[in-house]
Amino acid sequence: MKLLPIWEERVKDVAQEPAVNRISYGLKKSPRYYAMRTNFIETVDDGQAMLDFALQRPLSHIGFDTEFGYDRPGIVIDGRNTSHDPRSIRPLLLSLVMAEPPDEGEGCLYSFVVDLRKPELLPAMNELFRLTLPFVGHFAKVELFCLWRLGIGEPLLLWDTFIFEKLLHLGRHHHKYRVRNTADEYEQIRAKEESNENKVYGFSLVATCQRYGVAYRMEAEKERLRQSFLTHPAAARFSQEQIDYAAEDAIAAGRLYPLQVQKAVQHGLLRHCETVEMDWVITNARIEWTGVRVDERKRDEAIARISVHLERVEKHLAAEYGIRNTQSHKQLAEFFQGCGLLHKFLQGGKVSFDKKVLKKNAGLHPAIALLRSARRASDLLADRLLTPEFVGAGGRVRAEHRQLGTDTGRQTSRWPNFLGLDRVLRPLVIPEDGFGIGEVDWSQVEVGVAAAMYGDDELVRMFNSGDVYSAMAQHFFREQLPEEDRTIAGKEFKAKHKVLRNQMKSCTLGIIYGITPVGLAQTLGTTRAKAAALQNRFMAMFPRLQGALVLASQCGAIRGYACTISGLKRYRARDGEATRWEKNWLTNHPVQGSAAVAFKAAGNRLDKLYRQHDARIIIPLHDAFIFEAPLNALGTVADITSRVMCDTLQEYFPALRPQVEVNITRPDCWNKDGDGEELERWIATLNELMYGHETGSKEA
DNA sequence: GAAGAGAGCGCC
DNA sequence: AAAGGGCGCTCTCTTC
Numbered sequence: 001m002k003l004l005p006i007w008e009e010r011v012k013d014v015a016q017e018p019a020v021n022r023i024s025y026g027l028k029k030s031p032r033y034y035a036m037r038t039n040f041i042e043t044v045d046d047g048q049a050m051l052d053f054a055l056q057r058p059l060s061h062i063g064f065d066t067e068f069g070y071d072r073p074g075i076v077i078d079g080r081n082t083s084h085d086p087r088s089i090r091p092l093l094l095s096l097v098m099a100e101p102p103d104e105g106e107g108c109l110y111s112f113v114v115d116l117r118k119p120e121l122l123p124a125m126n127e128l129f130r131l132t133l134p135f136v137g138h139f140a141k142v143e144l145f146c147l148w149r150l151g152i153g154e155p156l157l158l159w160d161t162f163i164f165e166k167l168l169h170l171g172r173h174h175h176k177y178r179v180r181n182t183a184d185e186y187e188q189i190r191a192k193e194e195s196n197e198n199k200v201y202g203f204s205l206v207a208t209c210q211r212y213g214v215a216y217r218m219e220a221e222k223e224r225l226r227q228s229f230l231t232h233p234a235a236a237r238f239s240q241e242q243i244d245y246a247a248e249d250a251i252a253a254g255r256l257y258p259l260q261v262q263k264a265v266q267h268g269l270l271r272h273c274e275t276v277e278m279d280w281v282i283t284n285a286r287i288e289w290t291g292v293r294v295d296e297r298k299r300d301e302a303i304a305r306i307s308v309h310l311e312r313v314e315k316h317l318a319a320e321y322g323i324r325n326t327q328s329h330k331q332l333a334e335f336f337q338g339c340g341l342l343h344k345f346l347q348g349g350k351v352s353f354d355k356k357v358l359k360k361n362a363g364l365h366p367a368i369a370l371l372r373s374a375r376r377a378s379d380l381l382a383d384r385l386l387t388p389e390f391v392g393a394g395g396r397v398r399a400e401h402r403q404l405g406t407d408t409g410r411q412t413s414r415w416p417n418f419l420g421l422d423r424v425l426r427p428l429v430i431p432e433d434g435f436g437i438g439e440v441d442w443s444q445v446e447v448g449v450a451a452a453m454y455g456d457d458e459l460v461r462m463f464n465s466g467d468v469y470s471a472m473a474q475h476f477f478r479e480q481l482p483e484e485d486r487t488i489a490g491k492e493f494k495a496k497h498k499v500l501r502n503q504m505k506s507c508t509l510g511i512i513y514g515i516t517p518v519g520l521a522q523t524l525g526t527t528r529a530k531a532a533a534l535q536n537r538f539m540a541m542f543p544r545l546q547g548a549l550v551l552a553s554q555c556g557a558i559r560g561y562a563c564t565i566s567g568l569k570r571y572r573a574r575d576g577e578a579t580r581w582e583k584n585w586l587t588n589h590p591v592q593g594s595a596a597v598a599f600k601a602a603g604n605r606l607d608k609l610y611r612q613h614d615a616r617i618i619i620p621l622h623d624a625f626i627f628e629a630p631l632n633a634l635g636t637v638a639d640i641t642s643r644v645m646c647d648t649l650q651e652y653f654p655a656l657r658p659q660v661e662v663n664i665t666r667p668d669c670w671n672k673d674g675d676g677e678e679l680e681r682w683i684a685t686l687n688e689l690m691y692g693h694e695t696g697s698k699e700a
Numbered sequence: 701g702a703a704g705a706g707a708g709c710g711c712c
Numbered sequence: 713a714a715a716g717g718g719c720g721c722t723c724t725c726t727t728c
Contacts, residue, residue, distance in 0.1 A: 079702075327723055329707070348714085354708055379709050382722055406718050410712085417720045420711040446712090513716040523716090580715080588717045592712090596718095622712045622718090 031057065031100075034110040038247040041114040047124040050112050054098055054128055060107070061134040061159070063097035063254025066116070066146040067229040067246050075389045075415075083400065083415045085392030086289055091116040091146035092229055093238065094125065095250035099257070109254055111247045115238070116150060126152045136257040138162045138205045138249065141403075144285040159273070160281045161256045163403060165203040167269055167277060171407040171561070171570035173202065176581060205252055214255045218248050272566040272597070277403075280600040283607040283617070284403050284411070290616045290628075291398035292418070294391060295430045295669070302428065302679055303386055309686045310377040313370050321367045326374045329353060339365060373689055384416030385425055394432075401620070408585070409568050409593040411620060418619050424682045429618075429670035436634045436667025440641040441624035442599075442649065443659040444468050449598075450512055450591045452653035453565065454548035458541060464657040466490040472504040473497060476541065507538040511545070512591055514584035549587050553578060556586035564593035565652050594652070595623065602648040606641060613637050619670075626670060638664050 034053060041047050054062070069090045074082035098110040114121060129135070129147065135155035137143045139162040144154050209216040218225065225245040232238075264270040317323040323335050332353045336342045344361050345351050358372050384390060390397045397416065405412025413419045421429075431437045447468050451459035462471035467490025474486050474493060477500050485496065494501055506523050509515070515523075517532035524531060539546050556562045557578035561569040562585065570589045572582060603620055606627075610616055615629035615637040625645070629637040642660045649658040665674030672678065 325724085327708090329724070352707080375709070379722080383710085384721080405720095408718055410718060412719055414720055417711080420709095420720055422710055510716070513718090515717095516715045518715045520716090581717090584717060592718065624712090 029053075031108070031110065034112075035108050037111075038244060039110075039112045040243055041112055041121065042118065044120050044124070047114065047121045050096075050114075051124045051128050053110070054131060057098065057100055057110075059131075059133055060099050060101040061136055061254065061257050062131070063095075063099065063109075063136045063250040063252070063257065064140075064143060065095045065137060065246065065249035065253060066091055066143045067093040067095075067226075067242070068142070068146055069230050069232055075387075077415060081415075083390075085398055086142075086145045087149070087393035087398070089142070089145045089149050091150055092232060093243070093246045094146070095246040096128075097247070097250040097254035099254050109251060111251060113243045113246050116146070117234075122150055122152065125150070129153060129155050132156055134159045134257065136161060136253045138208070138253050138256075140281055141285045141288070144282065145289060148289060154282050154285075158278050158281055159257055159260075160278060161205070161208060161253050161260060162203055163277060163281055164260045164264065164269075164273060165208050166404045167273065167568065168263065168267060169202070169571070170404065170409070170568070171585075172573045174407050174573065177573040205249060208256060209252050212256055212259045214252055214259070216248065216252050218245050221245065267569065268563075268567045269569070270567075272564075272568045276566055276597055276601050276604070277568075279604040280403060283600070283603050284401050284620075286607060287617050287620060288398055288401050290618055291392065291394075291396035292429045292618050292670075293394075293396050293432055294385065295428050296388070296391065296395070298430075298679075299386055299388075299428050302425075302683075303381065305683050306377050306381055306686075309683075309690070310374060310381065312690060313374045313377070317367060317370055317374065323367065323371070326371055327378065332371070335367070336365075341365060369689060373686060377686070380422060380424060383422065383425055385418075385421060385428060387416070390416060407570050408589050409564065409570075409596040410622060411596075419621060423672055424678045427669040427671050427676050427679050430668060431628045434630060435628050436631045436664065437618070437626065437628055437670050438634055438638050438641070438662070438664040438667060439621075439624055439626045439670070440638060440645060440663070441661045442595075442645055443661055445595050445598075445623045445649065445658070446512055446591050447508055448649070448656045448658060449595045449653065450545070452655050453590045453594055454545045454552070456542050456545035456548070459545055460655050466659065467494055469501045469504045469508065470494050470497075472508070472538075472541070473500040476500075476504060476538065503534065504538070507535060510535065511539075511549070512588060514580075514587060552590060553583040553586040557582065562586045562589035562593070564590055564597050566594070566597045568593055568597055598649045598652045599623065601652070602645045605644045605648065609640050609644065610637065613640075631667065634664050634667055638662050 029049060031053075039046075039050070041050055069092060070084050071088040071090050072085065074084035076082050092115075094114040094116050096112045096114065098112075100108045100110070114125065116125075129152055134157045136159045138160070140158060140160045147154055206216050206219050206222065221241070222245070225242060228242060232242075261270065264273055314326065317326060321335060323331055325331050329351075333342065333351055336345060341361070341364055342351065344364060345353060345357050347354075347357060353371075355372065355375075358368050362368050362372075380386075385397065392398055399413045399418045400415050401418075402412045402414070411419065429437070444463065444467075447459070448463040450456075451463050459468075462468050462475070465471040470490035470493040474481065477497075478486055481497075485493065488496075503524060506520060510520055517528050517535055520535055521528045521531035524534075526534075552562065557572070560575070561571045563569050570585065570593065572578070578586060599620070599622065603617060603625065606617060606625060610627070610629075613629055613633045613636060615627055615633060617625055618628050619626035625641055627637060627641060642662055645660050646658045650656055663671070663674055666676040669676050
């Protein structure tokens with residue numbers, strides 16, 4: 001780097017403050033100069049000087065924040081929420097706070113605000129973000145969007161103060177902790193308000209600063225100033241107040257960082273943050289930034305065909321049976337009362353018209369099949385993936401992917417909810433031209449994780465054998481199985497003894513989720529006594545697991561949290577005896593949470609390894625990665641994905657021999673097992689329902 | 701009219 | 713007395 005000439009001004013500063021200036025040979029302005037003000041950067045010279053400063057000072061970390069508007073209006077979700085295409089973000093200001101560790105006593109913060117509307121400043125910014133020191137932001141996802149919009153690469157090391165707060169309080173605000181009916185009215189109202197406040201403001205920058213005793217000077221003006229950027233005229237100058245406000249957020253993030261790291265150490269969370277969660281902020285942001293392409297023609301056709309069907313079914317139900325609204329519990333109750341069938345819909349003392357009950361009673365009345373079909377049709381039509389407004393830049397839909405959206409550490413997604421997208425609608429997701437879509441799933445990952453987390457060698461052995469449920473069934477039912485079936489391969493057994501294998505599957509998931517004999521009896525359609533006996537015999541296969549589960553819930557209840565393999569914790573919000581629900585999640589979290597941790601770790605690697613192949617993750621599906629890659633690289637990318645997923649899980653759990661299932665056989669759309677015709681086939685069944693086998697246009 | 705509870709669908 | 717972990721989302725019905 002070229003050193004800049006020493007200026008008179010700097011010499012003067014040095015003379016005034018010799019103690020601060022140890023090594024500022026090349027600097028245009030002295031550290032003291034920068035330390036005394038918010039430095040607004042508008043020119044190339046100033047930008048370069050700032051970069052030189054950052055390169056030459058022994059900084060510990062950099063706090064950063066952006067102010068921005070949007071090129072396009074967002075989609076109004078409800079009264080409180082608007083969804084913006086991240087690609088429409090319009091960066092305005094970048095604030096940076098460079099933190100210098102203390103020589104003795106207190107450290108020093110140097111504050112800069114950069115006008116991002118000036119393209120000539122961007123090369124220096126690009127350089128700056130290549131610095132190998134932590135960049136600290138609060139909800140850094142939007143900062144990353146601003147950088148990417150400007151063609152600036154993300155920082156190599158990132159710390160998100162918002163994500164850390166989420167981690168630190170994981171589980172504490174679960175809705176089931178809201179006050180029960182027994183509490184008096186005042187208590188209820190107070191708890192409700194508190195819970196709402198926590199949800200909305202709990203992890204905001206201001207609230208976070210308050211918790212850490214960090215001064216935040218512009219709290220009263222924050223909302224007004226934040227808004228001011230959304231409507232800021234393109235070329236207008238920024239007011240000093242706007243600049244100060246931008247600086248304040250970066251300063252706050254910069255101040256929070258060392259305090260949060262200290263807290264992380266106290267809670268045993270530091271490793272988790274540094275090895276998984278903070279990198280996932282970048283991976284996750286890129287997934288959101290990428291989005292998925294939707295086949296708009298196929299979508300519109302699907303909407304039309306499903307709507308036609310729904311209208312016909314509804315008309316029929318209204319005309320023949322007087323059911324005007326299939327979604328009204330009240331109307332259904334009246335109707336079935338009239339038929340004298342209402343007692344058939346009793347479930348545990350309550351009348352229920354859910355899918356299971358309707359299916360059970362399908363033969364009782366011709367209206368029931370129509371009801372089911374209408375339900376399904378209106379559910380599909382209501383999916384937000386079908387909303388044309390969500391299609392943003394490049395013909396892609398970008399959902400919000402919420403990191404730590406669940407209290408176990410999993411992700412959630414919304415607007416639209418990709419993670420919960422009905423199988424039938426998945427084929428509407430298609431790749432960019434010249435690309436293909438692939439999917440790699442971990443096989444039975446939670447069973448393996450449960451085995452390893454709870455140290456049960458027998459369950460580990462069965463997991464490692466290939467098909468864990470087949471292995472269980474072969475052992476469990478060994479006396480009733482013909483000799484040759486006791487040792488055949490898992491895949492073969494699966495096909496031959498589906499019922500036996502399914503029993504094992506239900507029992508296994510039952511362990512993971514804490515099912516009772518009553519629940520098991522319901523799923524298996526057997527008596528309570530038989531289910532209880534089955535469960536007992538099943539658990540007897542895994543004594544180690546049984547003991548470890550009891551220990552996990554008891555110790556967890558006492559210390560107040562459950563913990564994953566990486567140290568990620570889910571906390572209780574009360575003391576004392578754990579409820580059934582708490583006992584269940586105390587044993588489940590180490591499993592679901594650890595799987596989520598390994599999944600993110602794998603995703604972080606893929607995010608980097610994909611780059612050489614121009615591939616990208618499009619949907620992180622809890623235990624499967626859906627990716628998009630150039631058609632000629634699809635196989636390679638699938639191999640990388642498989643390898644990384646297996647390796648990562650094995651690194652967390654060295655005893656496991658993980659397996660994956662690869663699906664790249666129909667790369668023209670997202671599908672299950674290379675199918676791709678899910679939607680068409682479902683629509684065909686509609687026609688069958690209404691008109692027998694004559695599918696098509698004949699009017700009813 | 702807004703907000704919340706409850707039921708019910710879908711996903712892992 | 714209930715009886716399976718984690719979610720998003722829509723719809724109905726009630727309440728304020």
